Amino acid sequence: MNNVPMNIRANPNQQKFSYCPSCGKKDLNPASDKSFVCKSCGFCFYINCAAAAMALILDDQGRLLVTVRKKDPSKGALDLPGGFAEPGEGIFQSLIREVKEELNLDITQLSFLCSFPNTYVYKSVTYPITDMAFFCTVKNFDSITAKDDVADFKFVFLEDVNTDAFAFSSTKNVIEYFKEIKKGL
Ligand SMILES: [Zn+2]
Structure with a gap:
């Protein structure tokens, strides 16, 4: 050193x-x-930086789908659906897989929104992350179930979303960015 x-x-x-x-x-x-x-x-x-994707999904009332983390780091904190790209995957494929694994939802459309850096500490190793956020639509919410590394989920009106309750700075940045975009629409 x-x-x-x-x-x-x-x-x-x-x-x-x-x-x-x-x-x-x-x-x-x-x-x-x-x-x-x-x-x-x-x-x-x-x-090197690991690629990760997160989904911004709204229900028909315009509420944002947020998840509760089941595992450390930041167990119990809020998060957006998504996760790390696996070797051999494109980032769209990663997000579709993660949203299916975590919530049993089927993404039908996605479009790139923004990207922010993140730092992920897992079992004492610090990984640099490139987080990418996508606005997504899903087939329906009939089958939604909290699975995998998601303990629970909820739908929250954007104006009620408290970004301080989220685990990672990149997710906070994404939601703030999304709020600004929505204001401009
Ligand atoms: Zn050596």
């Missing part, structure tokens, strides 16, 4: 990553805020 150039942000994982997974020596050093290099064998490793 003594080799981190002075002009970059600190690597948030430098305390947890010190042994080289290739040669086993305690010579793994941050090369940037997202990468490590082993001084002994030259092994290089990146923790």
Whole structure:
């Protein structure tokens, strides 16, 4: 960690990553805020941004569908439906899958709304995230069920949405952005 150039942000994982997974020596050093290099064998490793998608879904009264997180990080906090892209997926595909997994809803249309960065800490590892938000319509709400990593769901009028109750800064930003867009319509 003594080799981190002075002009970059600190690597948030430098305390947890010190042994080289290739040669086993305690010579793994941050090369940037997202990468490590082993001084002994030259092994290089990146923790790049993970892609994640979230859905803004309104019911026929114009209320926003929000979820309650079942698991840490931020268990019990509010969230929007969605999640991480799996390897091999396009982001539309990820969102359609996540909304089906979490709420048993079928997305029929989606359009890109906005994107914000996020930081996700899971079991002491900090992951940089690129969150992308999509305005979505669903076939209907007849089959809606809280499943997977969703403990519960509710429909909230936009003017009543308290963004402070949401787990992540990116989600707060998305909802504030969405509120502004809706005001302009
Ligand atoms: Zn090594």
